[in-house]
Amino acid sequence: MSVVEISYIRAVNEALAWALARYPESIIFGEDVALPNGPFGATKGLRARFDERVFDTPISESAMVGTALGAAVSGLRPVVEIMYGDFLLVAMDQIVNQVANARYVSNGALVPRLTIRTQQGATPGSCAQHSQSLEALFAHIPGLRVGLASNAVDAYEMLRAAIASDDPVLIFESRRLYAQKAAVALDGPLEAVSGSRVVAEGGDVTVVSWGAAVSDVLTARTALDERGVHATVVDLRWLSPLDLNPVFDSVARTGRLAVVHEANTTGGFGGEIVARVVEEMGSQLTAAPVRIGARDCRMPAAPSLSAALLPTPDRIAAELMTLVAPTGAPAS
């Protein structure tokens, strides 16, 4: 098996190359993806290798997504890149009113076999229109599949699964993780669009997270370990379909639940996780569940301001400590 140590963005590139090679009907398009090799390098070399199947579009997000839908229901397998998650909002009608409806309303006659790749999140200095985490808006829409890759391995596997799927899949990447490396098996078995993963085990608290926040949770977890508090961390990976079994199993042991995401707290997908756990096993909770997200606000550009709003590892660690040992006493 060929295992390579590659960056997250390179893993995306490998998945796209895999798809172009495997599916002759696949096409890739977006702004600056072909001749310039992609704004972040995701499509590097693909135009040279696959010619016209990789092409640049004008800055027309609504038309881009609509084109993907029309091409998909006509037998192609489009992968469209939306440069920033914030720009999905320009294409909202196409995504929600058009793409999400196609299969159901046609009673299966239309197959919206398309993938929308984007990246999101705040980085120091990024403006309010280039820093949002918007996954909850799309997870709210039945008919769409929504995934967030928290590392290079998932960037590869989840994107392959998305492109292989007959459903419309929205993949949120994280540009803040693009340079992070991991060992990725390039010819492993193709995954389905589903499945969460336990990435660390501990008996004191269950922490559910996804996307870039997972690495912040893992940083916080190390700090907690040093203070004798041990967390299970579940990387949810897919918000749709939702796989909460590992969460239920873990909460059955820990009795405590926290959900961490970079998106705004109110209306964030964390609320959905809390609700499901309460519905399923509320009586087994020994403490009220906690949501840790961005403070409900617009995202300011100044790094000193955005840091005050985002769920940093320090803030995550502090809130988890309060959950586990509310009085400040060390956990038993």
Added chain:
Amino acid sequence: MSTLEAPAHLLALYEQMYTIRAFEEQVMELLRIGEITGSTHLCIGQEAVPVGASAVLQASDAVIATYRGHGWAIARGVPLAALFAELMGRASVLCDGRGGSAYFMAPDHGFLGENSIVGAGVPMALGAALARRFQRRDAIGLVSIGDGAMNQGAVHESLNMAAVLAVPLVVVVENNGYVEMTPSQALTAKPAHVRAAAAYGIESVLVDGNDPDAVGAAVERARATAIGSQRPFLIEAETHRLVGHYSGDLQAYRPPGELDAARLREPLVRLAATISDDEATDAVRARVARLLAEELDVARRVPPANPERALVGLYAGPER
């Protein structure tokens, strides 16, 4: 114009354009040394457009620009120290550090703001123009967009709407040769922007965007049409971006020799040649350099944006 007046007028334009140029070069340096964080889009090479337009615009006019909007803000009279401070994430009087390089506003200076969603400023400028008509203010809404923005639905919706609603909207398309890393001609056929306006029954003109007087004349005509006959107007200003699309752009997409050729036609070089008085232009540059150093000093004394204020001001009413 008498021979005595001509140099004074041209020197004033030169000074304004050089102020923008030197500001942008200083920003580049601040990025390099880490005093500015995040991606930043400079208007080096395009200074004649905001300077030419602002010579004609009135305080009552509303201007909206893009992320490449430092030059528009400066041309509208936004103080340099405040602008430096905003870009540096300090508690600037503009937006308290919330806007940053790509999305700040200065309504006190008739600058409703930059915009980092390509094309999104046009509907807002349409509304600003509509308000001015309702208020009988004899003023316009002017929006500057890039050539790439002409492919956004919101822009076309606004062009048609401005025409049918008879709104004094002026759209300035700064055609700078590139849409990020893709050459403009790969995405739109020339002169598409002027023709697009015609398709909506909107008067338009193609101008040399490296000549501030040509831009000024076009904006004067556009403004007169917009106010006089309550009709929108579109100006396509041909210019050239001489630096990367954003601060991290390696510009591998530029064909060899392209920049050298563009530098011969760039607005400051050209105007200096017209003025043809090295002593005078040198003096302007020295004065601007001194001014910038002072303004940067002031900006550096502004404290960083206060994290305790991060949640303040989301609503007009009760905070939560």
